[in-house]
Amino acid sequence: MTRRVHEVMTANPVTVEKLTSLAEAARVMRDADIGDVLVVDEGRLLGILTDRDLVIRGMAEGRDPAQTTVHAICSTEPLTVQPGDDVTQAVTLMRRNALRRLPVQTGEGELVGVVTLGDLAVESDPGSALAAIAAAEPDS
Numbered sequence: 768m769t770r771r772v773h774e775v776m777t778a779n780p781v782t783v784e785k786l787t788s789l790a791e792a793a794r795v796m797r798d799a800d801i802g803d804v805l806v807v808d809e810g811r812l813l814g815i816l817t818d819r820d821l822v823i824r825g826m827a828e829g830r831d832p833a834q835t836t837v838h839a840i841c842s843t844e845p846l847t848v849q850p851g852d853d854v855t856q857a858v859t860l861m862r863r864n865a866l867r868r869l870p871v872q873t874g875e876g877e878l879v880g881v882v883t884l885g886d887l888a889v890e891s892d893p894g895s896a897l898a899a900i901a902a903a904e905p906d907s
Contacts, residue, residue: 772857773850775887776871776880782807783816785838789825792816792837803868805878806841812870812878814841847872850879857882 782805783792792804796818806814816837824840825832847870848857857869861884871880 770854771850772848772852772854772871772882773880775854776850776882777886778880780805780870780878780881782810782878783837784808785813785836787837788833789821789830789835789837789840790832793818793821793832796821803881804837805870805881806837807878810878811876812845812847812872813838814843815845815868815870816841817868845870848882849874854882854887858887861887 781795781799781801783795785806785808787795787806795804796802802819803815803817805812806816814837820840820842821832824830825835830840846860846864846866848860850871850873860866861869867884869882870878871882872878
């Protein structure tokens with residue numbers, strides 16, 4: 768039976784507005800125990816910012832985290848999938864583009880989730896090490 772993206776995605780993605788500072792985005796990620804936020808402009812998806820982006824494009828380049836906006840360093844125009852898409856489509860897209868996360872949005876552009884490598888690992892091989900890590904409670 769074919770699984771659909773909405774069955775495996777993490778619902779209710781965390782978003783930040785494009786003018787949010789890197790420092791605030793980092794706090795949002797910390798507080799939500801996540802490694803990415805979706806960057807929006809009045810609800811419209813503009814990009815994705817990961818914890819790695821904060822380090823590589825922000826800190827390593829000497830940017831001021833209090834003054835630099837997320838839009839200045841995020842990956843723009845991210846590839847997306849729709850909730851009704853086949854999971855294998857998401858896997859293929861992630862594999863071809865070396866992506867760890869894909870925003871999920873409806874045909875009308877509403878952001879409804881994110882599908883991650885962890886989500887896919889839990890779905891395809893629940894006994895794998897990656898699935899166990901993805902399902903583990905955070906060490907707070």
